[in-house]
Amino acid sequence: MTDPEPAAPVGETAESIATMEVRGAATIASAAAEALAEQAEAAAEAGETASDPAAFRASMRAAGRALRETRPTAVSLPNALRYVLQRMEGATVDELHRSVVDASEAFVRQLDRAQEDLGRVGANRLADGDTVMTHCHSTDALACIEAAVEQGKSISAVVKETRPRQQGHITAEQLREAGVPVTLIVDSAARRYLDEVDHVVVGADSIAADGGVINKIGTSGLAVNARERGVPIMTAAQTIKLHPETLTGHTVEIEMRDEGEVIDARAREEIGEIAVENPAFDVTPPRYMDAIVTEHGQFPPESIVTLMRELFGEGAAEPWADP
Ligand SMILES: O=P(O)(O)OC[C@H]1O[C@H](OP(=O)(O)O)[C@H](O)[C@@H]1O
Structure with missing residues (x-):
């Protein structure tokens, strides 16, 4: 049918x-x-x-x-x-x-x-005078920074451009509008700038039951570098980002997008026969993430499963499927 x-x-x-x-x-x-x-x-x-x-x-x-x-x-x-x-x-x-x-x-x-609620929680982790580093564009992450500014804290930001789609430009513009001084950098400059940063703040597309954070490609490398530099990293994610299917052992599908986002057709032609891959997301293991900030408060990644069971304990129904 x-x-x-x-x-x-x-x-x-x-x-x-x-x-x-x-x-x-x-x-x-x-x-x-x-x-x-x-x-x-x-x-x-x-x-x-x-x-x-x-x-x-x-x-x-x-x-x-x-x-x-x-x-x-x-x-x-x-x-x-x-x-x-x-x-x-x-x-x-x-x-x-x-x-x-x-x-x-x-x-x-x-x-x-x-x-709004998670923004206030995330803002409490930031102190007056802090510099934050962002990756991609996350409205949840921005809510934390904006709430900190509303609390009267002076915050500045180092914004990663986020190849290939450069969502960092949207973040840069919105932070500037919120009165946050912004320095835009290419993704590969992130480790160099971590020495000047007090917090890394990212969003999430999905959070797995083991506390793994699925977010824009590059987040996991950033998290490992932040840990090595001793810079705390938080994920701002309201609870609709909790992935109920991971409670029963399923993994999260990583979207592979068109190669045209990575290289234009002409450059591709000039290079010759090569493979191009464009994964949109990666998984940051819970041990590299300091906190998941939700509207119910902040959680160590390993304990997010308790909140997930409470909110999605009945499992992952598929009400769009025909009976
Ligand atoms: O829900 P909010 O916090 O706005 O965004 C969450 C995440 O969604 C985005 O994905 P994409 O740009 O749609 O591929 C980014 O990975 C961002 O961190």
């Missing part, structure tokens, strides 16, 4: 996530939740789905699958779909529609509150 075609806004959101026009684990999650609400609006309005609750549910599951397939690593995406689709309930299309919209709105509100 072919999937019912999701409504246009879902297709557009899925495309924007896949092309990384919409990116960053938390942003992807809220875009996915909002796309489900748009699907519910469209499905309740016209066609078979407007009068048949079973068809409505099937269209919601198909939308979930289309969104799920966009990027594999950030668990915030399936966790957002779980949150909304598990709360879809009702005997009529009207009730189903309402429950999806309500769940989507509640999810987005929760996401914003979680980021």
Whole structure:
């Protein structure tokens, strides 16, 4: 059986996530939740789905699958779909529609509150006069730095550009807007600058049950260098980044992106026959991470599993799958 075609806004959101026009684990999650609400609006309005609750549910599951397939690593995406689709309930299309919209709105509100709460926790780890080093662009990591500034602390930043997509430029701009003096460096200069840094602050796309942090490629090397230099490193990650499937032994798929992000076609042609690989993420083992900062407080990576069991103990349901 072919999937019912999701409504246009879902297709557009899925495309924007896949092309990384919409990116960053938390942003992807809220875009996915909002796309489900748009699907519910469209499905309740016209066609078979407007009068048949079973068809409505099937269209919601198909939308979930289309969104799920966009990027594999950030668990915030399936966790957002779980949150909304598990709360879809009702005997009529009207009730189903309402429950999806309500769940989507509640999810987005929760996401914003979680980021604010974790920002305050992360800020407490930073002292007046500190210099932080960042990698990639993480709204959770920025929330910690911005909260520290709001607490009246003077913070400056060394920002890694983060090849190949240079999300460091977004971080540099947002920190500058927050009044933080920024020094932008190429990734390979990170170890040299660690001597001038008090904290490394990164985000996460997924956190595994053993405390492993899956984040932008280069995070693990940065963490090892930070440990060698004696610089503490924290991951700012709200709990939608906890990966429930890792509770039962599954590993996290690392997204491999197009080689065109690494080298343009002309340069590739000139070099001749070579392989090019472009993994988007890596895994930092828990022993190289000092703290995971969440909206529930900070945790040593090895103990994050207790929070994961509490929040996702019922396992990793797949409410987008057809029964
Ligand atoms: O949820 P927030 O903290 O905003 O971002 C978390 C992570 O998402 C990003 O991935 P990408 O740029 O989408 O590949 C980065 O790896 C970043 O650390």
